[in-house]
Amino acid sequence: MEKLIISPAPHIHGGDSVSKNMRNVIIALLPALLVGLYYFGLGALVVTLTAVLASVLFEYLIQKYILKGEVTITDGSAALTGLLLGLNLPSNIPAWMVVIGALIAIGLGKMSFGGLGNNPFNPALVGRVFLLISFPVEMTTWPKPTPLTLHYIDAETAATPLSVMKMHLGELPSTLNLFIGSIGGSLGEVSAVAILIGLIYLLVTKTITWHIPVSILATVFIFTGILNGVNPDLCASPVVHLFTGGLMLGAVFMATDYVTSPMNPRGMLIYGAGIGVITVVIRLFGAYPEGVSFAILIMNAFTPLINRYIKPKRFGEKVK
Amino acid sequence: MKTFRMGGIHPKENKFSAGKKIRTAEIPKQVAIPLSHYVGSPSESVVKKGDMVKVGQMIGKANGFISANVHSSVSGKVNKIDVQLDASGYKRPAVFIDVEGDEWIETIDRSTDIKRECNLSKEEIIKKIQDAGIVGLGGATFPAHVKLSPPPGKKAEILIINAVECESYLTCDHQLMLEKGEEILVGVTIIMKALGVSKAVVGIENNKKDAIEHLTELAKSFTGIEVMPLKVRYPQGGEKQLIDAVIRRQVPSGRIPIEVGAVVQNVGTTYAIYEAVQKNKPMFERILTVTGKDAPNPGNYLVRLGVYLQNVVDQAGGVPAGTGKIVGGGPMMGRSLMNLSVPMAKGSAGVLFMKDEESVRKPIKNCIRCAKCVSVCPMGLEPYLLMTQSERNMWPEMEGNRVMDCIECGSCSYTCPSNRPLLDYIRFGKTTVGGIIRSRK
Numbered sequence: 001m002e003k004l005i006i007s008p009a010p011h012i013h014g015g016d017s018v019s020k021n022m023r024n025v026i027i028a029l030l031p032a033l034l035v036g037l038y039y040f041g042l043g044a045l046v047v048t049l050t051a052v053l054a055s056v057l058f059e060y061l062i063q064k065y066i067l068k069g070e071v072t073i074t075d076g077s078a079a080l081t082g083l084l085l086g087l088n089l090p091s092n093i094p095a096w097m098v099v100i101g102a103l104i105a106i107g108l109g110k111m112s113f114g115g116l117g118n119n120p121f122n123p124a125l126v127g128r129v130f131l132l133i134s135f136p137v138e139m140t141t142w143p144k145p146t147p148l149t150l151h152y153i154d155a156e157t158a159a160t161p162l163s164v165m166k167m168h169l170g171e172l173p174s175t176l177n178l179f180i181g182s183i184g185g186s187l188g189e190v191s192a193v194a195i196l197i198g199l200i201y202l203l204v205t206k207t208i209t210w211h212i213p214v215s216i217l218a219t220v221f222i223f224t225g226i227l228n229g230v231n232p233d234l235c236a237s238p239v240v241h242l243f244t245g246g247l248m249l250g251a252v253f254m255a256t257d258y259v260t261s262p263m264n265p266r267g268m269l270i271y272g273a274g275i276g277v278i279t280v281v282i283r284l285f286g287a288y289p290e291g292v293s294f295a296i297l298i299m300n301a302f303t304p305l306i307n308r309y310i311k312p313k314r315f316g317e318k319v320k
Numbered sequence: 321m322k323t324f325r326m327g328g329i330h331p332k333e334n335k336f337s338a339g340k341k342i343r344t345a346e347i348p349k350q351v352a353i354p355l356s357h358y359v360g361s362p363s364e365s366v367v368k369k370g371d372m373v374k375v376g377q378m379i380g381k382a383n384g385f386i387s388a389n390v391h392s393s394v395s396g397k398v399n400k401i402d403v404q405l406d407a408s409g410y411k412r413p414a415v416f417i418d419v420e421g422d423e424w425i426e427t428i429d430r431s432t433d434i435k436r437e438c439n440l441s442k443e444e445i446i447k448k449i450q451d452a453g454i455v456g457l458g459g460a461t462f463p464a465h466v467k468l469s470p471p472p473g474k475k476a477e478i479l480i481i482n483a484v485e486c487e488s489y490l491t492c493d494h495q496l497m498l499e500k501g502e503e504i505l506v507g508v509t510i511i512m513k514a515l516g517v518s519k520a521v522v523g524i525e526n527n528k529k530d531a532i533e534h535l536t537e538l539a540k541s542f543t544g545i546e547v548m549p550l551k552v553r554y555p556q557g558g559e560k561q562l563i564d565a566v567i568r569r570q571v572p573s574g575r576i577p578i579e580v581g582a583v584v585q586n587v588g589t590t591y592a593i594y595e596a597v598q599k600n601k602p603m604f605e606r607i608l609t610v611t612g613k614d615a616p617n618p619g620n621y622l623v624r625l626g627v628y629l630q631n632v633v634d635q636a637g638g639v640p641a642g643t644g645k646i647v648g649g650g651p652m653m654g655r656s657l658m659n660l661s662v663p664m665a666k667g668s669a670g671v672l673f674m675k676d677e678e679s680v681r682k683p684i685k686n687c688i689r690c691a692k693c694v695s696v697c698p699m700g701l702e703p704y705l706l707m708t709q710s711e712r713n714m715w716p717e718m719e720g721n722r723v724m725d726c727i728e729c730g731s732c733s734y735t736c737p738s739n740r741p742l743l744d745y746i747r748f749g750k751t752t753v754g755g756i757i758r759s760r761k
Binding site for chain 1 (some may be wrong): 326329331409488560564570571572573575643644645646647651652653654655656657658659672674678679680681682685686687688689690691692694695697698699700701702704705721722725728730733734735736737738739741743744747
C-alpha cells in the first residue's frame, strides 16, 4: 500500500509463455518419437539425444561466449529445434554428423539472425538440408524398421516408399504400414498416426491453428489426386503421397513453426498451399525423391511478403 | 448461443461480489464532485464558494454538445471550486462541498413505487435525460442524449441494452438487474419511445443466469423487449462487438452504430434514465463494485458522486494487506490508481485490489510471431505489427493498418506468450495518429 504500482491496462495476463508453447510442441512430438524408438531402436535414441543435447549446448555457448548476453536455453526452443532435427534424420547417421547439423541449425539457422523470433528460416530444416547436401549418402540410406533393434550405424537398410516410387524399386508398402509407420524413413516421420495424435494435441491446446497443416495436406491430396487420375505411372495415389516421406511431420511440426510462418489465417492458407504444390513438384519432377524440407524453406522465404500483402479480415470489412 | 464473430478471450471471471446486495455507502463530511467526466468538455460551474446546495441541484452546466450537466450529490455548503486528481490520473475541476444533512430538492420522487406509464413526447424524454446529466455508465461516459438524437437521415431500427458486463470481477450491472429489473425494463420502453423503435434486445452474458431468468420473466409484461443470453467472451461489452453478437451486423471502420440501425445503451444508464424520466432524479449516484482476490468484503455499493473512494473502501473493510495495485474499473480496461483520494465519478464501476504478485508485469521477451495477438483481436488488426510500427514512429503505416479501429480492449497484451506490452505501444500510436488526422481537418 505504501507504493502502489501504476501501469496501463490490461492489468491481468493469460499466463501463456514461450516455454509453455515449446513444451506443448515437445509433448506433441512424443508419439512420433516413441514410434521412432520402437522401429529404429538404439540408433533413434542416439540420434535424437545427440541432436537435442548438441542444440542446447550450442545455443548456450553462443549466447554465453559469443553474444555475451542472456542465456535463454530454459525456454525450450533450442531443445525443440534439436528434437525436430533429430526426428528428421535417419537413425543410422553417425553422431558427429548430427552434431554438425545441430551447429548449423542453431548457429547459422537461428543465432546468426538474432535468436528466437528473428530467424527467417526454420532452423531445424536449415540443419537438415545442410546435412542432406553435405552427406547425401548417409542422409538417404534408411534403416529397415526392426522393432527394438540394438543396431545403430550397422542397421539393415531399406528404401523409402518415395524412392521406391521414384526409382521404380518394386512393391510399395501397404497403406496400413504407411499409416502406423512400419516403413523406411527419417526416424520421426514414419508414423502418420503418431503425428496425427500430436496434431490433435496441438489443436486442443490451441498451440497452433488448423490452417497450415490442413492447407498443405489438402493441396497435396488434391494435386496428386489430379495427377494420379491423369497418369498413374507418373504419380502414385494421393493416399500414398499423404502418408509417405516427411509430409506429415513437415505439415504438422515444421511448417507450423511460429517464427517462420505467416501471421494470419488467409496468409497461412496461401503459405500451406504453396508448400503443398512445391512438395509435389519436387517429388515428381525434381532430383530428390522428397521435397517437403525444400518446399517449407522456400515458403519461409515468402513469409515476410505474405505478411505484408495478405491482411487479416478486418472487423466490418464485409457488412452482412 | 450467440457471441461476436471475431477474436476475443475468456479471462477467469472472479466475480466474488456476485449476488451481494447493494449497500448504500455512507456520506462523508466532504465530497469533491468532478465537473468533468473524461469524455467531452467539462461542465461550467454554476455555484460559488459559500452557496448552499441541495441533493439533486445542478452545480455544473453542460458546455457544448458532447457535455453533460452535473448535479450535487449531497446537501451542504460549497467550500471551494478547485482541481482534484481523478480516477483517470488527471487533475480536473471539481466542486468541493461540506456536507450538512441530506436534503433533496423537492421535485425528486423518492418513493420506491414503480411508475410504468410515461406520457411524455420523444422530445420531452430526451430533454429530461439531457437535463439530468446522464452519461453512459459502461465506461466511455458518453452523454446519453447524444446517442438518442441520431444525425439527420439516420433511423434507428433496434435498441440494444448492454448488460454484458464482460470485465472480470465487476458485478455492479449484474446486481442492479437483480434488484431493479422492472425499473430497468421501464427504462428500456422509455428509450424505445425516444428513439421511435419497436424492438429492444437486452444482451446478457450467460454467466448471469439468475439475471437472465429474472428479466426474461419480467419482460413478458412488456412488448418488444427480448432478453438474449450471450456466450461469455471478452470484449463482448464493446459496442461494435455487442451489435455484431446480437444482430449480426458489423459497424464499418470509423462509423457509428446508427449506420447499421442500432443504438446501444448500458443497463446502468437505462436505470438512470428510468429514474430521471419517471422520478425526476438527476444522476448523482451509481453502483460501485469493491472487489479483489483478497478483498475482505467484496460487494456492491450505491455511492454518491464525489465521495472519495477511500471512504467507500473503508466501509468495505479497507485495503487488504499485500495489495500491489489498485485498479479503478475492471482488470482489462480499468486504470491503476495512484491512491484512493480520488472522487467517485459517473464512470466509476469498480475498485479492484490486485495482489503484489499479480501487479508486476513479467519480463518482456522476443516476439516469437505466434500470431495469437492477431487471432484474439476483435477488430481484425495485427497488434504485433502495430507495436513494431509504433516503436519506429511509423505513423502513416499505422494509419494504413487501421490503428484507429483499435478499441483498446487489451486482448493482445493479455494473450502474448512473450509478455509484450502490445497495447501500450498501440495506444501511444493511436493517440499520435489521431492527432495527425485531426490536424488535417
